[in-house]
Amino acid sequence: xxxxxxYTINGLIVGNVYALVAVGLALIFGVxxxxxxxxxxxxxxxxxxxxxxxxxxxTPLPITIIFVAVVAALVGLIIERFGLRPLQNSVRIAxxxxxxxxxxxxxxxxxxxxxxxxxxxxxxxPDVRFQLGGGTIGPLDLLIAGVxxxxxxxxxxxxxxxxxxxxxxxxxxxxxxxxxxxxDVNRVNQAVFGIAAALGGVSGxxxxxxxxxxxxxxxxQATLKGVVAEVVGGAGNVPGAVVGSLLLxxxxxxxxxxxxxxxxxxxxxxxxxxxxxxxxxxxFASARQAPPEPLTGTFIAPSRPVRIPRWALAVAxxxxxxxxxxxxxxxxxxxxxxxWLLGMLALSLTLVAGTIGQxxxxxxxxxxxGAYTSALLSLTLAVPVGLAxxxxxxxxxxxxxxxxxxxxxxxxxxxxxxxLAIGEIVSLVILNxxxxxxxxxxISGIPPLSLFGYDLISPNSVYWFSFAVMVALALLQxxxxxxxxxxxxxxxRDDDIAARAYGLSLNRYKSLAFIxxxxxxxxxxxxxxHLYSYINHETFNTQQSILALTVVxxxxxxxxxxxxxGAVALVGLPEIFRIAAEYRILIYGIVLLLLVRxxxxxxxxxx
Amino acid sequence: MTMSSxxxxxxxxxxxTFYGQAQVHFGLSxxxxxxxxxxxxxxxxxxxxxxxxxxxxxVKPRSGxxxxxxxSLIGLTTPQIVRRGIASVPEARRLFADMSVxxxxxxxxxxxxxxxxxxxxxxxxxxxxxxxxxxxxxxxxSLSGGEQQMVAMARALMSRPRMIVMDEPTMGLSPLYVDxxxxxxxxxxxxxxxxxxxxxxxxxxxxxxxxxxVLQTGKIxxxxxxxxxxxxxxxxxAYLGGSEAA
Ligand SMILES: Nc1ncnc2c1ncn2[C@@H]1O[C@H](COP(=O)(O)OP(=O)(O)OP(=O)(O)O)[C@@H](O)[C@H]1O
Ligand SMILES: [Mg+2]
Numbered sequence: 001x002x003x004x005x006x007y008t009i010n011g012l013i014v015g016n017v018y019a020l021v022a023v024g025l026a027l028i029f030g031v032x033x034x035x036x037x038x039x040x041x042x043x044x045x046x047x048x049x050x051x052x053x054x055x056x057x058x059t060p061l062p063i064t065i066i067f068v069a070v071v072a073a074l075v076g077l078i079i080e081r082f083g084l085r086p087l088q089n090s091v092r093i094a095x096x097x098x099x100x101x102x103x104x105x106x107x108x109x110x111x112x113x114x115x116x117x118x119x120x121x122x123x124x125x126p127d128v129r130f131q132l133g134g135g136t137i138g139p140l141d142l143l144i145a146g147v148x149x150x151x152x153x154x155x156x157x158x159x160x161x162x163x164x165x166x167x168x169x170x171x172x173x174x175x176x177x178x179x180x181x182x183x184d185v186n187r188v189n190q191a192v193f194g195i196a197a198a199l200g201g202v203s204g205x206x207x208x209x210x211x212x213x214x215x216x217x218x219x220x221q222a223t224l225k226g227v228v229a230e231v232v233g234g235a236g237n238v239p240g241a242v243v244g245s246l247l248l249x250x251x252x253x254x255x256x257x258x259x260x261x262x263x264x265x266x267x268x269x270x271x272x273x274x275x276x277x278x279x280x281x282x283x284f285a286s287a288r289q290a291p292p293e294p295l296t297g298t299f300i301a302p303s304r305p306v307r308i309p310r311w312a313l314a315v316a317x318x319x320x321x322x323x324x325x326x327x328x329x330x331x332x333x334x335x336x337x338x339x340w341l342l343g344m345l346a347l348s349l350t351l352v353a354g355t356i357g358q359x360x361x362x363x364x365x366x367x368x369x370g371a372y373t374s375a376l377l378s379l380t381l382a383v384p385v386g387l388a389x390x391x392x393x394x395x396x397x398x399x400x401x402x403x404x405x406x407x408x409x410x411x412x413x414x415x416x417x418x419x420l421a422i423g424e425i426v427s428l429v430i431l432n433x434x435x436x437x438x439x440x441x442x443i444s445g446i447p448p449l450s451l452f453g454y455d456l457i458s459p460n461s462v463y464w465f466s467f468a469v470m471v472a473l474a475l476l477q478x479x480x481x482x483x484x485x486x487x488x489x490x491x492x493r494d495d496d497i498a499a500r501a502y503g504l505s506l507n508r509y510k511s512l513a514f515i516x517x518x519x520x521x522x523x524x525x526x527x528x529x530h531l532y533s534y535i536n537h538e539t540f541n542t543q544q545s546i547l548a549l550t551v552v553x554x555x556x557x558x559x560x561x562x563x564x565x566g567a568v569a570l571v572g573l574p575e576i577f578r579i580a581a582e583y584r585i586l587i588y589g590i591v592l593l594l595l596v597r598x599x600x601x602x603x604x605x606x607x
Numbered sequence: 608m609t610m611s612s613x614x615x616x617x618x619x620x621x622x623x624t625f626y627g628q629a630q631v632h633f634g635l636s637x638x639x640x641x642x643x644x645x646x647x648x649x650x651x652x653x654x655x656x657x658x659x660x661x662x663x664x665x666v667k668p669r670s671g672x673x674x675x676x677x678x679s680l681i682g683l684t685t686p687q688i689v690r691r692g693i694a695s696v697p698e699a700r701r702l703f704a705d706m707s708v709x710x711x712x713x714x715x716x717x718x719x720x721x722x723x724x725x726x727x728x729x730x731x732x733x734x735x736x737x738x739x740x741x742x743x744x745x746x747x748x749s750l751s752g753g754e755q756q757m758v759a760m761a762r763a764l765m766s767r768p769r770m771i772v773m774d775e776p777t778m779g780l781s782p783l784y785v786d787x788x789x790x791x792x793x794x795x796x797x798x799x800x801x802x803x804x805x806x807x808x809x810x811x812x813x814x815x816x817x818x819x820x821v822l823q824t825g826k827i828x829x830x831x832x833x834x835x836x837x838x839x840x841x842x843x844x845a846y847l848g849g850s851e852a853a
Contacts, residue, residue: 176697
């Protein structure tokens with residue numbers, strides 16, 4: 001039976017680990033107003049470099065730490081130089097998307113190099129525990145605390161007494177003014193990325209030793225926790241990030257003490273959402289601090305969309321409709337069914353992210369809500385599947401909009417963080433609400449698709465059904481966008497202050513977009529549930545949210561035809577080229593990076 | 608009567624500037640003579656601040672030439688331009704709000720590395736701006752507007768510049784501080800620093816300037832020595848036009 005003191009110690013130790021990640025995020029945000037979604041990947045790289053050092057090179061502990069810090073810093077420098085610096089003059093969403101792409105690439109490279117199986121990372125320290133008051137503490141706890149405190153101190157000395165440190169502080173307060181003092185902002189960025197990466201890498205090493213195990217799922221978790229701690233402390237606020245991290249560690253640890261381990265992350269994300277809603281500038285922001293996001297300016301690349309004549313679209317729809325009658329393989333049909341399901345999700349996301357400018361990173365949650373609603377209704381209440389799917393869509397529309405509504409007052413990158421957190425919360429609620437969702441066991445035996453009493457079992461019928469639903473949703477959305485409503489959506493995206501000045505109620509329009517988008521995504525999730533016949537809390541995950549985002553960027557944000565084209569391209573091309581599954585995520589990451597760099601308006605252009 | 612003016616320190620020649628599709632400067636030509644105070648007058652949105660940004664390399668002109676001491680500044684980064692000897696007092700001061708007054712002033716010496724001389728210069732700033740003495744460890748963001756203007760000027764001087772560019776240094780200041788600022792600009796200039804300043808308040812600026820230019824929607828409509836411009840009715844028009852637009 002662990003004591004409260006144990007939980008406190010554990011919370012502070014974990015908080016120290018988070019702090020190493022969060023401080024780096026805060027430094028980077030301070031200088032470039034960017035949330036670095038690749039921070040967790042550097043942490044992952046740190047853990048695996050540490051594994052190589054400890055297990056293969058047999059380095060002593062101090063050398064291991066230095067080795068990890070240096071390699072991680074190099075990775076950070078490379079990311080800054082080749083991933084982000086070329087995007088300096090792009091639209092504001094570009095660097096954010098680039099860090100997401102980079103994190104996909106790094107995670108997959110680690111996975112391909114080391115296999116996805118967990119590995120043991122020995123701690124290199126004696127396994128003893130000392131009594132301390134009513135609790136115990138071990139050498140590793142002390143090491144983590146020591147690294148945390150000495151890093152914080154070194155950072156303090158660096159920022160306060162070195163010339164480069166002054167430059168970092170000046171640039172994070174006023175970038176242009178710092179340049180006018182002769183500060184080379186590129187060098188500052190480099191320094192900040194190097195430091196952030198070194199700290200992040202060491203953090204990964206320490207966590208691996210702490211839990212004695214490393215695996216590739218660590219990456220996203222670390223990014224999320226770091227972002228939570230950073231936002232709680234106030235984005236860009238370095239001391240705030242440390243306090244936010246310790247607070248997060250304690251909240252989690254006490255939460256686990258009271259409710260159990262599976263609640264750990266739920267507390268983290270609830271804390272984030274509460275802080276975002278009540279104090280978006282963090283707990284310690286002074287009132288006079290400028291909002292960290294610029295209020296105006298293009299967030300999404302403007303462009304002239306490619307006009308596709310109606311007859312060509314009609315021909316394409318007809319061609320895909322008759323496809324099952326041709327001698328095509330079962331495999332091909334299945335691939336296209338996946339593309340249509342992803343297409344529905346992309347329609348939803350392109351509306352929300354592209355047309356109204358709320359770049360959601362948690363869109364898979366809408367799939368999950370639709371899927372669970374439809375599955376449970378048909379399974380437990382014997383609701384006909386067709387109706388259950390519609391109910392799933394409506395539930396996603398309603399619940400999704402309610403869940404997201406607290407973030408309506410946020411802008412830009414903050415919307416992405418909030419939606420990411422809300423997505424995680426949905427999946428964690430599904431995991432923990434066992435009486436309804438069956439928790440970690442998931443739902444099996446979901447009845448197959450059926451319509452008016454006829455089961456849709458054959459691949460052809462499933463194909464036609466999903467294609468028809470997607471086309472119907474796309475037509476509806478195209479109508480919507482050409483209406484007055486669509487123009488209001490775009491006005492809000494392009495300049496919400498002006499839109500408000502014209503008397504548009506932002507909340508109402510954002511709600512409408514999420515209601516429509518939630519319905520499309522929920523229907524997609526519902527169909528998927530009946531197709532798969534088994535779902536659990538991990539079926540619809542962040543990776544899918546990011547895949548959907550890549551699809552809509554590929555097609556052109558806001559572009560209805562683009563969303564479908566993007567879905568077919570991203571699902572279909574890897575199949576055509578027979579790319580092995582483990583390389584696909586890598587390819588998606590690379591596609592995202594290339595798009596952001598060379599064609600931010602996508603294939604068909606933003607609308 | 609043409610006065611023989613010294614060889615220009617700064618020259619903008621035929622500069623055209625755009626923000627996206629919108630043209631802000633139309634063939635702008637301005638020269639600042641060595642040791643002179645030159646003033647750019649103009650109403651709101653006439654392109655004054657953009658002219659400063661062009662000099663500092665914060666905005667790139669689409670065409671035209673900018674030279675400082677005979678060498679082109681085109682293609683240089685802002686820090687490189689600063690190292691050539693141009694310091695700035697930006698619009699609305701732009702201090703580093705969370706850094707102390709001392710740190711703000713010392714940031715001005717960022718391009719220098721002669722520690723002892725920097726310390727001496729800091730002392731010199733405190734004699735030039737005696738009010739800042741008691742405020743050195745205070746957060747810069749907590750100072751009054753007038754005090755902030757002093758810090759911004761001290762910060763600019765710390766790089767030992769050959770030229771200072773200032774964007775509306777008297778904006779929002781009480782009359783007492785306005786006089787103080789103008790006097791300081793004159794003092795700075797007498798120590799050999801050339802000054803290029805942007806102003807909306809023509810009568811104030813013409814008090815201390817040697818030459819002036821009047822900018823209207825991106826075009827120079829008038830220029831000449833401050834003495835002749837002061838009596839020019841068109842300046843009064845432009846000046847009134849400027850304040851009406853405000
Ligand atoms: N970053 C920018 N992007 C787009 N347009 C800009 C930008 N900065 C300035 N402008 C526009 O360029 C024009 C000139 O601006 P500038 O700031 O140079 O004017 P100004 O003469 O300094 O005005 P003020 O007296 O109000 O300071 C204005 O119409 C302004 O809206
Ligand atoms: Mg101006």
